[in-house]
Amino acid sequence: MSGRPILTAERMRAAEQAAIDAGMPVETLMERAGAALAEATVRFGAPLPVLILCGPGNNGGDGYVAARHLADRGIRVRVAALGDPKSDAAKWARSKFNGEVEQLGAETGRAPILIDCLFGTGLKKALQPDLVEQLLRLSTDASVCIACDLPSGAESDSGELLNDVPGFGLTVTFGALKPAHRLMPAMNKCGRVVLADIGLAIDTAWREIGRPDLPPLDPAGHKYSRGLVHALAGKMPGAIALSTVAAARSGAGYVRVSTSRAIDGLPSAIVQTDTAILDDPRIGCILVGPGMGEIPQLLTLALTARAPKVIDADAIGQVGDAERLRGQDAILTPHSGEFVRLFGKLPGNKAEQALEAACRSGAVVVYKGPDTVVASPDGRIGFAPPAPAWLASAGTGDVLAGMIAALRARGLEAFEAACAAVWLHGRAAEIAGPHMIADDLAAAIPAALDLR
Ligand SMILES: NC(=O)C1=CN([C@@H]2O[C@H](COP(=O)(O)OP(=O)(O)OC[C@H]3O[C@@H](n4cnc5c(N)ncnc54)[C@H](OP(=O)(O)O)[C@@H]3O)[C@@H](O)[C@H]2O)[C@H](O)CC1
Numbered sequence: 436m437s438g439r440p441i442l443t444a445e446r447m448r449a450a451e452q453a454a455i456d457a458g459m460p461v462e463t464l465m466e467r468a469g470a471a472l473a474e475a476t477v478r479f480g481a482p483l484p485v486l487i488l489c490g491p492g493n494n495g496g497d498g499y500v501a502a503r504h505l506a507d508r509g510i511r512v513r514v515a516a517l518g519d520p521k522s523d524a525a526k527w528a529r530s531k532f533n534g535e536v537e538q539l540g541a542e543t544g545r546a547p548i549l550i551d552c553l554f555g556t557g558l559k560k561a562l563q564p565d566l567v568e569q570l571l572r573l574s575t576d577a578s579v580c581i582a583c584d585l586p587s588g589a590e591s592d593s594g595e596l597l598n599d600v601p602g603f604g605l606t607v608t609f610g611a612l613k614p615a616h617r618l619m620p621a622m623n624k625c626g627r628v629v630l631a632d633i634g635l636a637i638d639t640a641w642r643e644i645g646r647p648d649l650p651p652l653d654p655a656g657h658k659y660s661r662g663l664v665h666a667l668a669g670k671m672p673g674a675i676a677l678s679t680v681a682a683a684r685s686g687a688g689y690v691r692v693s694t695s696r697a698i699d700g701l702p703s704a705i706v707q708t709d710t711a712i713l714d715d716p717r718i719g720c721i722l723v724g725p726g727m728g729e730i731p732q733l734l735t736l737a738l739t740a741r742a743p744k745v746i747d748a749d750a751i752g753q754v755g756d757a758e759r760l761r762g763q764d765a766i767l768t769p770h771s772g773e774f775v776r777l778f779g780k781l782p783g784n785k786a787e788q789a790l791e792a793a794c795r796s797g798a799v800v801v802y803k804g805p806d807t808v809v810a811s812p813d814g815r816i817g818f819a820p821p822a823p824a825w826l827a828s829a830g831t832g833d834v835l836a837g838m839i840a841a842l843r844a845r846g847l848e849a850f851e852a853a854c855a856a857v858w859l860h861g862r863a864a865e866i867a868g869p870h871m872i873a874d875d876l877a878a879a880i881p882a883a884l885d886l887r
């Protein structure tokens with residue numbers, strides 16, 4: 436999967452240390468980080484007067500470097516410092532900045548552009564209340580707020596907010612994104628996240644889900660080679676209708692639904708049948724769960740089939756023991772309630788929880804929410820980019836399940852199919868707009884596919 440790399444604070448420091456051990460001075464890394472921060476500030480905020488809040492560590496060091504670069508470009512820049520720099524690199528950066536540095540406090544005057552260089556990956560606890568008060572005051576008075584590496588108070592690995600944090604329009608981070616950039620609630624405070632390459636070697640199986648690279652259609656292909664999705668309808672056929680329409684619109688060559696009674700309103704292109712022959716070798720992916728209700732035998736039937744399968748919604752509640760999914764080539768799509776009911780409250784951040792669930796079940800796990808993560812038993816994790824809040828409406832999960840099934844049936848391997856569908860689902864919602872209902876979301880899938 437493409438997409439920007441994501442590292443925890445500890446792995447970020449290890450990458451930095453490896454560069455330093457290989458002979459790269461930390462000042463060089465800081466110089467590159469500060470220069471990137473200054474460049475992003477000018478591009479994002481225009482050449483307006485800037486106030487930089489510098490903390491005592493290397494996050495503050497980045498700020499002193501950025502201040503120098505901005506001043507060199509003729510921009511009026513002031514620095515308000517939280518004490519003196521403690522780290523050698525930050526002392527070096529401070530010594531190279533010739534502008535005015537005041538002590539951050541209640542008398543610190545506002546500026547149109549505010550850059551938060553107080554704390555980054557070295558945050559250890561909540562900021563002192565009076566410091567939070569100054570940060571909130573100065574951000575409220577600014578037109579543009581930019582965070583260096585992380586909004587101060589955002590916990591790098593969990594995405595938790597240890598104190599009140601203002602909303603930033605832009606976050607400039609270095610080397611790799613951190614989980615907090617793509618996990619709630621911190622994700623909501625970061626604004627647009629710009630990643631600056633500062634010359635670190637980054638090796639990680641954790642990535643932001645990027646634009647999918649779907650295989651081209653085979654001109655000699657047929658409906659089975661484009662993927663046959665076989666869905667199992669349950670008590671509430673409306674949900675499976677949304678899923679099957681979404682599967683068809685996502686490019687499945689053939690969508691079939693087993694149902695005990697005709698489902699009104701389904702397009703004729705979606706074949707309804709009252710049988711469920713699942714050992715058909717042409718089936719590319721089985722879909723079970725949307726609208727299933729309490730019919731455990733439907734899940735049992737799906738698990739008798741060799742075909743890959745998407746297990747969604749009510750079917751998740753029927754799994755019982757996650758071990759049942761091992762060897763099933765399954766993609767599981769729980770929201771938080773379904774996740775906890777099946778796996779219990781797991782330790783770690785949301786991504787680590789999803790990875791643990793994937794290892795326990797052998798399935799690819801799509802842990803849905805405003806911050807969706809996709810985890811594979813082989814250790815890969817995809818973090819979804821921000822998706823519109825209006826996706827929180829009935830039926831959007833049914834649509835996603837159909838999209839995943841279609842891409843799996845089309846031949847993408849399970850993790851790639853899930854990541855691609857999550858990315859397309861978010862773009863389709865943006866296209867459908869804030870007043871969409873799930874039916875509009877399904878209708879917007881072709882336009883989202885054209886975005887690739
Ligand atoms: N990783 C990289 O490749 C690069 C990172 N850069 C920047 O460096 C920071 C991380 O720098 P670090 O010095 O490790 O940490 P911080 O600057 O975030 O803060 C650590 C100092 O702040 C003190 N601290 C921590 N929490 C609090 C708090 N709540 N209140 C007050 N003080 C706090 C801490 O004090 P201790 O004495 O307790 O340790 C430290 O003094 C990263 O985010 C990037 O911006 C490099 O510049 C470029 C390469």
Ligand SMILES: [K+]
Pocket residue numbers: 494551552553554555582583584585586587
């Ligand atoms: K910061």
